[in-house]
Amino acid sequence: MKQNILYRIIRKLSHLRVMDRRHIYKYWEIEHLKKIVAYYQVDCFFDVGANYGQYATMLRKDVGFEGLIVSFEPNLDAANHLLKLSKNDPLWQVEQGALSSFDGVQQFNIMADSQFSSLSQPTHSETDLFIESNKVKRTVDVKCETVTTAYERLSQQHRFKYPFLKMDTQGYDVEIMRHAGGALGHFIGIQSELAIKKLYENSIDYKSAIEFYETLGFSMSAFVPNNSGHFPYLVETDCIMVRGR
Secondary structure (H helix, E strand, C coil): CHHHHHHHHHHHHHCCCCCCHHHCCHHHHHHHHHHHHHHHCCCEEEEECCCCCHHHHHHHHHHCCCCEEEEECCCHHHHHHHHHHHCCCCCEEEECCEECCCCEEEEEEEECCHHHCECCCECCCCCCCCCCCCCEEEEEEEEEECHHHHHHHHHHHHCCCCEEEEECCCCCHHHHHHCCCHHHHHCCEEEEEEECCCCECCCCEHHHHHHHHHHCCCEEEEEECCCCCECCECCEEEEEEECCC
16 A cells, blocks of 8 residues: 555656746747647758757757757857857758848848847837847848748758748748748748737737738647746747648
């Protein structure tokens, strides 16, 4: 009897985990991506707007994803950091450039806080929370390509079958999707940042973004927080959407 009670206690304790309250918001995203990877047999992530590798590192360390990650990052400083992070990972490829609405060269705004850097111009008309961090520090020319151009090039190189498109392009996700082209049909799902409060001139509100993604054949799978929040206001959140199997 005592052994059975001890066994049940140990089983219950095995499901517990110690979590840093500052990062508890990440848990739902991590657990949901684990399910997406397993259910859809995802073998490649397009990590668009990779910044300093936060998402790719989360995929490797927390989600346990072992397949190909292609990180697109137009900020040269951030891209060089990504190259250092990925140098011992043969399945992590870094592309110093942006996905956009066309193939060519475009001006990229590097903000005071690099996480806000974008192809879009900032606006503070709906919230003043980021006046200092979301302002243009300098502008650089960056190489751009559409989703289809990138897909055709990389799929020939790597032969992946079930790619997933994650975007964190600071107000430019919908513009990328509008001009993604036929290759978008090959992606089993997307993760996109939704604007509850508009931080960029090019961004559209979250309801319109979701409706547009639905017209492209994606269905809602989850809403996941992408930061610890700005209580009592919700400024932005991520959505994960998938295609039917």
